[in-house]
Ligand SMILES: [Zn+2]
């Protein structure tokens with residue numbers, strides 16, 4: 001039996017041997033950004049690399065997902081390591097795709113480099129033969145919950161059911177053989193060390209709102225119209241009036257945008273559209289806030305006599321942290337970069353579908369500070385290729401070694417200590433119950 005230190009040294013050496021290729025993959029994807037459920041080029045890179053390494057894999061999962069599997073000497077536990085394929089849309093980013101406006105301003109390109117780096121490390125070092133569990137390497141689509149209309153169309157066509165990649169992969173059974181999940185997201189925060197495990201986060205649900213009024217001449221006959229824009233304005237003000245009822249500890253965020261405000265300036269607006277998330281730190285708080293949002297939106301329709309068409313879609317669940325898994329990761333990150341480069345993050349008010357995974361199994365979203373600038377902003381850049389592309393693969397490999405050697409004792413202890421709040425079935429049921437479409441009009445007096 002080879003000891004852990006020797007295995008870790010071997011795997012890190014194998015990753016270093018492919019350092020240039022790993023960085024080249026991260027940089028190539030950086031300048032070829034693709035939005036969620038459209039990441040065909042990026043997925044192809046993953047598939048080609050897996051083929052090169054002789055890793056059996058499936059493609060086209062949830063449209064673009066790729067899932068490979070490495071077998072250990074025995075199958076006592078299965079750990080998945082994920083890389084998100086998608087970019088965001090920031091048109092004025094210097095590396096934005098001139099046609100689509102897509103840009104890797106969330107650093108997901110580094111995640112794919114991490115995933116391939118880990119594959120190189122585990123395969124070429126031969127460590128899998130020393131481990132008592134399997135490793136799933138999965139490139140996942142559509143973490144960013146964007147282009148909602150487009151995804152609703154995919155849903156109507158039966159191509160997806162859920163609008164995010166991981167919920168969709170859970171539904172399709174891609175996580176059925178997985179017991180523990182890890183990934184690494186880039187961080188561009190100014191303070192603190194180079195590595196961390198992200199803390200708990202907000203979850204969210206998503207609302208698409210359409211106020212239907214009646215068009216009429218805005219100058220000559222406004223009394224014949226029903227002004228959907230005024231209805232929308234009252235709806236939004238009523239949401240704001242509710243903000244003082246949100247409790248600080250629930251971290252509620254409601255941030256609507258009007259995506260259509262009218263058609264012509266001399267016509268009373270008859271079709272006004274709004275999109276919003278309702279975010280919060282726990283499911284109960286999200287649902288309670290969503291109820292107030294719905295009530296507020298109805299108030300707008302009521303005041304003007306407009307009709308409210310309200311579509312609610314499940315978003316992402318709050319992210320939970322598996323403490324023992326986080327500890328194993330922390331130990332290995334410190335071993336690689338030193339105690340002073342470790343950072344304990346606080347609550348995250350954004351949302352991710354890693355939250356969904358964390359509701360059905362122990363999961364961590366590690367963070368590596370390889371970027372600078374504003375997340376989702378035009379100044380976001382990968383500035384430390386070593387920490388962004390290469391080092392996360394090493395920490396992941398070292399963590400996997402600790403989890404899966406010696407009969408996968410540590411992986412089993414992680415599983416023992418973590419009680420997931422949902423099963424796959426209860427998760428899917430919860431998500432399906434959230435999806436709802438209503439049409440609402442005030443009753444006539
Ligand atoms: Zn993002």
Ligand SMILES: [Zn+2]
Pocket residue numbers: 106107108143185
């Ligand atoms: Zn992201």
